[in-house]
Amino acid sequence: MFMMFAMTSDSVGEIIKEVKIAFSVTNAQASLMHSLPMLGIALSGLFLGFLADKLGRKPTIIIGLAVFGIACYSFMIANDFVFIVSLMTLSGIAVGIFKTGALALIGDISTSTRQHTSTMNGAEAFFGVGAIIGPLLVAYLIHQGVAWQWLYVIAGGVCTLLIVVALLVRYPSYVRTHRSEAEQVSVKQSLALVKNPYAFGFSMGAFLYVAAESAIYVWMPSYLICDAMSVQATYECYSDGMARTLAIYSVTAFFVLRAAGRFVGIWMMSHFNWALVLMVFSGAIVLCFGFGLAGGKQVALYLFPLSGIFMSVIYPTFNSKGISCFPKHQHGSVAGVILFFTAAGAAAGPLIMGIVSDSMGGDAKYGFIVATGFASLLFIGLVYNYLKNPTQKRLTEIEASEYGANG
Template sequence: MFMMFAMTSDSVGEIIKEVKVAFDVTNALASLMHSLPMLGIALSGLFLGFLADKLGRKTTIIIGLALFGIACYSFLIANDFVFIVSLMSLSGVAVGIFKTGALALIGDISSSTRQHTATMNGAEAFFGVGAIIGPLIVAWLIHRGVPWQYLYVIAGGICTLLIAVAAFVRYPKYVATHQHTVEKVSLKKSLALVKNPYAFGFSIGAFLYVAAESAIYVWMPSYLVCDAQSIQETYACYSEGAARQLAIYSVTAFFVLRALGRFVGIWMMARFNWALVLLLFSGAIVLCFGLGLAGGKHVALYLFPLTGIFMSVIYPTFNSKGISCFEKHQHGSVAGVILFFTAAGAAAGPLIMGLVSDAMGGDAKYGFMVATGFASLLFLGLLYNYIANPTRQRLAEIEARDYGVAG
C-alpha cells in the first residue's frame, strides 16, 4: 500500500510537466495537482482517522483502497484538467483513510514499541521504493507514447490485488484495556488528541521534517541548474560527465538513498537509542544543507542528495513513537492527527520556500535557507527530546500494559 501510494504521489512533478502542455494551464493551477491531494490526505487523516478505531483496521483499509481504486480507474476517462485534479484530490482522501488503518495495524502486529519502530521503517522503506519507480514508469510511458494516466491504471491494478488480500487475510485481534473507551471512539475524541502533548509534539516534528524534506524533491533541481541560455546548457557548468549525470538524476539519487536508509533503519532502530539516532541524523541534515548553501551548486550537488540517508529513519520513527505513546484502541486516531500535520508540511513547506525565493529575486537558494531553518528547528526539538526524554515513562507504561513487556 505504501509503495502504491508513493508511485502516484511522487510522480506528480513528471505529470505536471505533461499536463501544463496538454491543457495550457499556469504554474499556479498546475501546483494544485500537488497541494489538493496533500490537503485531501491532511483532512482525511484528521477527520476520518478515527474510523480505524471505530470500524476496525480491515474495514477501514478496504474502504480506503476501494476509493483509491475508483479514482485510479477513472483516470481512463479523465480528459479535463478539473476532472484530473478532482480525481487526484479523491485519491488523497482515500490515502488518508487506508494509511491510518495500516498505521494502526502495525501496532496490532508489533510485540513491543521497539519492534513497532522497526516495522514502521520497513513500511516506509516500500514508500521509498515507490517514490523511485513511479517517476520512472511515467517517463517510460511517455517515451513509448502511452498516456501518463496509465500510471494510475497500473496503481489501480495493484490496488485491486491489495483489496483481495485485505479481504481474505486474517487480522490480529487485541483486547482493549478499557472497553468502554473503545465504544466511545468518535470524531470529537479524535480531534481532542491534537491537544495531547505527545500527539502534538510528534506532529510538529513530522511537519518540520516533511517541510525540510520537500525542499529536496521540489526545489533541488531548480537550485542545481546552471545559468544557461538554452535547455541543452541546463547542467553545462558541471564539467565532469559523472557530475553532470548526478545533477540530472539528483532527485532519483536522493530517493534511492532514502529507501536504502529505511531498510537499514529496520536493523538500526531495533538495536540503538532512537532519540540519539534522530538527533545525530537531524544534525547531519542541517550540516549538509548549510555546507551545500555555503559551497554553492558544486558542493550541494553531492550533499543535498546525501541527506536521503539521514532523512530515511526520521519520519517513520516520529510516526511510530507518536502512535506508540497511546493505547492500541487510539492508534488510528493519533495516526490521523500525525498524518494531518505531515500533509500540511508537504503542502506548506514548498509554498513558503517558493514565496521567499520569489521575494528575493527568484533564486532557489533562498528557499533552501528556509528549509535549513526548518531543519534547524527540528534539530533543536530532537536535542530537547534526547536530553529531557519526555516519552520514556509513557512508552514504558505502554510497553507493560499493551505489549506485556517490562519497562
C-alpha cells in the same frame, strides 16, 4: 500499500515539470498538485482517522483503497489542469483513510514499543521503494512518448490487487476484544488528541521533517536545471557526463539512499538510542542543505540527494513513538492526528517554497533556503528531545500496560 502510495506522491516533482509546460502554470500553481493531495490526506487523517478504531482496520483499509483506485482509473480521462488536481486531491483523501488503518494495524501485530519502531521502519522502507519506482516509471513513460497519467492507471491496477489481498488476509482481533473502548471513539475525541503533549510534539516534528523533505522531491529537479527560467530541462552547466546523469536522476538517487537507510534503520532502532540517532541525523540534514546552498548547484547535486540517508529513519520513528505513547484502541485516531500534521507539512512546505521562489524571480534556490529553516527548527527540537527525554516515562507505562502480556 505504502509502496503504491509512494509511486504516485513522490513522482510529483517529475510530473510538475511536464504540467508547467503543458498548461503554462506558475510554480505556485503547479505546487497545488502536491499541496492539495497533502491537504486531502491531512483532513481525512484528522477527521476520518477514528474509523480504524471504530469500524476496524480491515474495513477502513478496503474503503480507502477502493476510493484511491477510482481516482487512479479516472486519470485515463483527465486532460484538464483543474480536473487533474481534483483527482489528486481525492486520492489524497483516500490515502488518509487506508494509511491510518495500516498504521493502527502495525500496533496490533507488534509485541513491544521497540518492535513497533522496527516494524514501522520496515513498512516505510517499502514506501522508499515505491518512491524509487515512481519517478523512474514517469521518466520512462515520457521518454517513450506515453502520457504521465498512465502512472496512475498502473497504480490503480496495483490498488485493485491490494483490495483482493486485503479481503483475503486474516486480521488480528485486538479491536474486537476492546469493543467498548472502540465504540466510544469519535471525531470529537480525535480532535481532542491534538491537545495531548505527546501527540502534538511528535506531530510538530513530523510537520517540520516533511516540510524539509518535500523540498527535495518537489523542487530539486527545478533547482538543478542549469537555466532556472528555461522551459526545457538543460544540464550543460555540469562538468562531465556523470554529473549530468546524476542531475537528471537526482530524485531517484535521493530515494534510493532514503530506502537503503530505512532498511538499515530497522537494525539501528533495535540497537541504539532512538533520540540520539534522530538528533545526529537531523543535524546532518541541516549541514547537507546549508553546504549545498552555499556551494551552488555543483555541490547541491551531491549533498541534496545525500540527505536521503539521514532522512531515512526520522519519519518512521516519529510515527512509531508518537503512536506508541497511546493505548492500542486509540492507535487509529492518534495515527490520524500525526498524519494530519505530516500532510499539512507536505502541503504547506512546497507551497511556501513555491511562493517565495516566485517572489524572487522564479529561482528554486530561495525555496531551499526556507527548507533549511524547517530543518534547523527540527534539529533544535530533537536536541531538546535527546537532552530532556520527555517521553521515557510514558513509553515505559505503555510498554507494561499494552505489550507486557505479549512479552
